[in-house]
Amino acid sequence: MTAIELRCHVGVGPEVSGEALVTDDNFSARYDLDRIAGIFSRPQHKLAGQSYVDKIMVFNTAKGGVASAWMLHEMVSRKIAPKAILFNSVNPILAQGAALADMALCDRFEAGDVTSLIRSGDRVTVYPAEGRVVIER
Amino acid sequence: MKLNKEEQSMLNGEMGEPRRWAIEHMMRVGQFFDAPDFVEVTQAHIMADTESLGEAGVAFLEKMAAAPLVDRLVRIPMITDPRGIDFCHYRRLKQTDAMASLEQRAIDAFESLGIVMTNTCINYQTIMPPVRGEHLAFGDTGVVIYCNSVLGAHSNFEGGPSALAAGLTGRTPRYGLHLDQNRRASKVFNVKWQPHSLSDWGALGGIIGARTGSYWDVPVIDGIESRAGSDELKHFGAAMASYGSVPLFHLVGITPEAPTLDAVCDPIALVTESVTETDVDAFFARYGGKGDKVDVVVFSAPQLSLLEMQSLANLLDDKKIHANTSLLAVTSPAVAADARRAGFVERIEASGALVLEGMCFYQSYAREMGEANGWKRLMTNSAKLTNIIGGYGYQPTLSNMENCVASAIAGEIV
Numbered sequence: 001m002t003a004i005e006l007r008c009h010v011g012v013g014p015e016v017s018g019e020a021l022v023t024d025d026n027f028s029a030r031y032d033l034d035r036i037a038g039i040f041s042r043p044q045h046k047l048a049g050q051s052y053v054d055k056i057m058v059f060n061t062a063k064g065g066v067a068s069a070w071m072l073h074e075m076v077s078r079k080i081a082p083k084a085i086l087f088n089s090v091n092p093i094l095a096q097g098a099a100l101a102d103m104a105l106c107d108r109f110e111a112g113d114v115t116s117l118i119r120s121g122d123r124v125t126v127y128p129a130e131g132r133v134v135i136e137r
Numbered sequence: 138m139k140l141n142k143e144e145q146s147m148l149n150g151e152m153g154e155p156r157r158w159a160i161e162h163m164m165r166v167g168q169f170f171d172a173p174d175f176v177e178v179t180q181a182h183i184m185a186d187t188e189s190l191g192e193a194g195v196a197f198l199e200k201m202a203a204a205p206l207v208d209r210l211v212r213i214p215m216i217t218d219p220r221g222i223d224f225c226h227y228r229r230l231k232q233t234d235a236m237a238s239l240e241q242r243a244i245d246a247f248e249s250l251g252i253v254m255t256n257t258c259i260n261y262q263t264i265m266p267p268v269r270g271e272h273l274a275f276g277d278t279g280v281v282i283y284c285n286s287v288l289g290a291h292s293n294f295e296g297g298p299s300a301l302a303a304g305l306t307g308r309t310p311r312y313g314l315h316l317d318q319n320r321r322a323s324k325v326f327n328v329k330w331q332p333h334s335l336s337d338w339g340a341l342g343g344i345i346g347a348r349t350g351s352y353w354d355v356p357v358i359d360g361i362e363s364r365a366g367s368d369e370l371k372h373f374g375a376a377m378a379s380y381g382s383v384p385l386f387h388l389v390g391i392t393p394e395a396p397t398l399d400a401v402c403d404p405i406a407l408v409t410e411s412v413t414e415t416d417v418d419a420f421f422a423r424y425g426g427k428g429d430k431v432d433v434v435v436f437s438a439p440q441l442s443l444l445e446m447q448s449l450a451n452l453l454d455d456k457k458i459h460a461n462t463s464l465l466a467v468t469s470p471a472v473a474a475d476a477r478r479a480g481f482v483e484r485i486e487a488s489g490a491l492v493l494e495g496m497c498f499y500q501s502y503a504r505e506m507g508e509a510n511g512w513k514r515l516m517t518n519s520a521k522l523t524n525i526i527g528g529y530g531y532q533p534t535l536s537n538m539e540n541c542v543a544s545a546i547a548g549e550i551v
Binding site: 009010012026030031032033034041042043044045061062063065066067068069070073074076077078089090091092095096097100 | 312499
């Protein structure tokens with residue numbers, strides 16, 4: 001097993017570890033999820049049908065509306081939520097939502113496209129306060 | 138982040154727990170986006186529907202609302218986005234009493250905080266349009282993009298918690314669109330086709346939003362010769378924000394910061410992309426559905442202006458909606474009152490359609506409504522709604538208002 005360290009901008013939320021689920025698609029909690037079932041429900045989404053529960057999600061960017069800010073908090077309260085979300089570049093809504101929900105969230109990776117650097121199935125630990133992500137594969 | 142004396146006092150808890158939470162929350166967000174300090178804002182607008190709040194969000198608001206009056210009242214005028222329930226019609230829509238009960242709890246909490254329940258996403262048409270350069274904390278993407286682009290105001294997308302924090306403190310972190318350097322255009326689009334209907338404007342906004350693709354990019358659009366009125370730019374901006382999470386656009390010769398292309402960018406340094414009729418045809422074709430039975434026709438997202446209500450009334454005069462199809466027209470309480478006075482509501486509802494107020498279709502437990510009513514094929518003239526509603530289990534079709542009405546009458550997509 002090898003460990004790879006990625007540096008990013010300082011994020012929000014606690015240190016967490018989990019299995020990565022990666023796509024170069026974008027993300028909105030309102031548009032893309034069945035939040036009761038804990039799966040991606042929008043048919044056009046590249047992760048349609050897959051579960052996001054307890055995953056370290058990796059996306060290109062955030063899209064769409066302001067609702068995701070409340071929704072992350074609501075998803076965490078029911079424990080049907082990702083453990084962390086990583087983006088190449090995030091919009092204010094997801095950052096605000098993660099700050100309220102106390103969910104780990106980071107973006108702006110120094111080594112380039114995070115959706116290429118991390119693979120689905122990788123074991124990933126996120127250190128938001130340090131701006132650091134460690135991949136084990 | 139640099140704090141002044143008052144902000145430090147809030148952080149120390151000297152101005153009550155709600156304001157301590159608010160300033161701490163905004164510092165987390167501000168530090169994430171490298172904000173140097175706070176900027177004072179004059180109005181706040183908050184997403185208020187219980188589908189996104191959930192039980193956890195309502196409980197959070199109730200905790201705030203239980204604080205002493207002096208600690209909990211917002212410090213600046215603060216209003217709400219659409220709710221999830223129209224209390225007059227929720228049973229007809231097969232929403233549940235539990236949904237209505239949660240909604241009432243949220244309303245009680247908002248009102249205890251001094252927030253005015255305007256329940257609208259068209260406040261820039263109906264309540265208090267901001268002025269150029271005004272710093273705001275607005276919480277609906279369609280509202281934010283319109284106020285930034287068409288009115289020249291300054292707001293980031295403020296999700297519910299951050300909008301609440303801005304209301305409680307009267308400020309927001311200074312990052313993103315509060316900084317002039319982030320309002321310069323980074324992508325140039327030359328439009329080779331002219332939009333006519335509101336759905337055309339929405340399609341064009343959707344195409345440009347998807348190609349822009351980031352909150353941090355600003356598109357400038359040249360080549361528009363069509364009339365660009367408030368409803369046109371409402372649909373244009375709402376779709377752009379929905380498809381691309383874009384908070385600001387410039388229309389050359391139309392929006393206030395872009396009297397010319399050169400005023401918002403160095404066009405030689407940027408690549409210009411074209412948007413053609415073929416692109417627009419392909420956008421509409423994605424949604425298709427011609428000849429299919431249509432279950433529900435929805436005019437919503439954004440809520441209808443008084444003039445849209447009048448257009449709909451004109452189209453529905455002496456017509457009857459098909460027995461197997463529902464037609465919903467969704468507007469703000471303020472517009473509904475005017476539309477009722479003008480006779481538009483009565484004329485629309487005489488066709489069998491239903492006018493709903495203070496809600497928005499996709500913010501109103503759309504999945505549960507669809508399942509309870511057997512709604513699958515949805516037709517609308519809102520590009521924004523077509524983008525959102527697929528995730529709620531619907532098959533959307535996009536067309537203009539005339540075709541939507543004709544389809545509702547025929548019971549199938551014409």
